[in-house]
Amino acid sequence: MAVLTPAGRARPRSAGFEMGVWYLIRLSGLALFVLALAHFSITHFVSDPAEQTSAWIFDERWGGLLWRTLDWLMLQMVVFHAFLGMRTVVSDYLKGGWRTATLMVLYLLAFLVFVLGTVAVMSVPGGPVA
């Protein structure tokens, strides 16, 4: 049984995996409130898409380790938040074998996004560093 909360999905009553997911969605959401909104503001208001060529990314934006680290942190938060959120959506609409199969595809996609994003944030033109 779940405890009814007035706003979001009910918080699972017993401590365990589902409780962990419930908190992780909210904590990663808070992190993304700062990281994703800052990211969108920087790429659209501080800079402009027209100037964000590959050369600009590696000379300016990812010229130092700080922004690469922050962007990698954002990637981790996004992978947790977006895919746990999609897990909730899928579980709401699908049941049984279809749910299991769709969730497997979803988790595989999450892994691919994490790997591809990690390779991207650790790369210079020509391929990954080291």
Next chain:
Amino acid sequence: MLLRYRGGPGMLAWAFHRIAGVALWAFILLHVLDIWLAAANPGLYDEVLAVYASLPGRMGEALLGAALLYHALNGLRIIALDFWPRLTRYHLQLWYASWVVFFLVGIPGAYLIVAPALGLPGLKG
């Protein structure tokens, strides 16, 4: 579930949150792929970037920004109500306040994103 309207701001807030969330998830798939191209195939990345910087691309980004801003503001409202249930007494005020912030930030934001493609004055002159 999404189509069975039960009425009230709570239901609308939930439906918008879900639609925006799924849209943002889909964009993440595209965005990780295009940023991966920046190093893997710089020439192709620059071509994709030109689409982002075009008028249709910028209109898409304004919509993306709207989805992100709504999902962020409503998510904050959910977290506040989940962790401080006594705020529920003011849930309608919180709902209206999130829309005030949405339009106050969103309208100038959308203008600034689209302006360069229309030759209108923006942040870059």
